[in-house]
Amino acid sequence: MGEHSVVYGEPAIALPLPDVTLTAIIKLTNKGGHQIKSRYFEGPLNQIPEKMAGVQRLISSLMRRFNGESDQWIMTIKSQLPAERGMGSSAATAVAIVRAFFDLYEERLERKQLLQLADIEEEVTHRSPSGLDAATVSSTSPLYFVKGQAGVPLKMNLQATMVIADTGIKGATKEAIIAVKHELDTNHSTALSHINHLGKLVNLAKDYLSNNEAMSLGIALNSAQNDLAALNVSDEHLDRLIAAANHNGALGAKLTGGGRGGCMFAITRTALGARKLAGILKDNGAKQVWLQPLGDTEETN
8 A cells, every 4th residue: 555655755554475485595606607597587697688787786786795706606586476567576586685695695684784785776676766665575564664764564453365466467667657747747736635645545554454444444445546546557457457356355456566567456355255356357367366364364254
């Protein structure tokens, strides 16, 4: 909640997905220089493609930090996260790489330092990032986040299950950010009211999450989606899946991440309802679906 409004100083809430993993493993070698193995690129670090420029800058910074330019290694990155879908793939990659280097050189890593280093990659990939993605993927609990401040862990007490669905369309975060700025430039008061309303919804959602108010949370999700659509960051693929969710038992649904493609999510009262909804979303074009329990999801609820 609050993906785009967080850039303008409003709060946001984000939830880590511990069952959807990304790992980075470094193995020292006697030859080959610095080799990267990933689903997007396999080869020398100095030949990494432009779309991974943030990764290259981060690794180069870490090598300098540890005086390890002459060390030779192979780094293998394995990810269950779809890239460019608003699920924090680039931030998760950065966090995993930082942790791998600190493990390699046997140095203790503080969380503040982890986030500062991960931001090296995010600055290249997302330009002025809020820091929300890196804070979330490196956390073990939901976070209440304001740009420029440390995320505050949230205690969650909610009987519901989240269903996350991938449209199969790459998210266009930069275009979405430009769209919001354009709305602020051309329809300032209206756009600002949507941004402020998103902040209010985040604060309401914070209470709903801790007080087991799943129905109210669902209403807030739908309201947030209306604000995001008005800010011109949704699209027909997201709209179709969100409508399918709301017509088939979801308490509420919205896009997640930058928008203009990428992923959406919905919440259901029960795990059984979530599994049924997952099948319906696939029937409506979702390319991949994940389920995330949010608390006690007894089938009898």
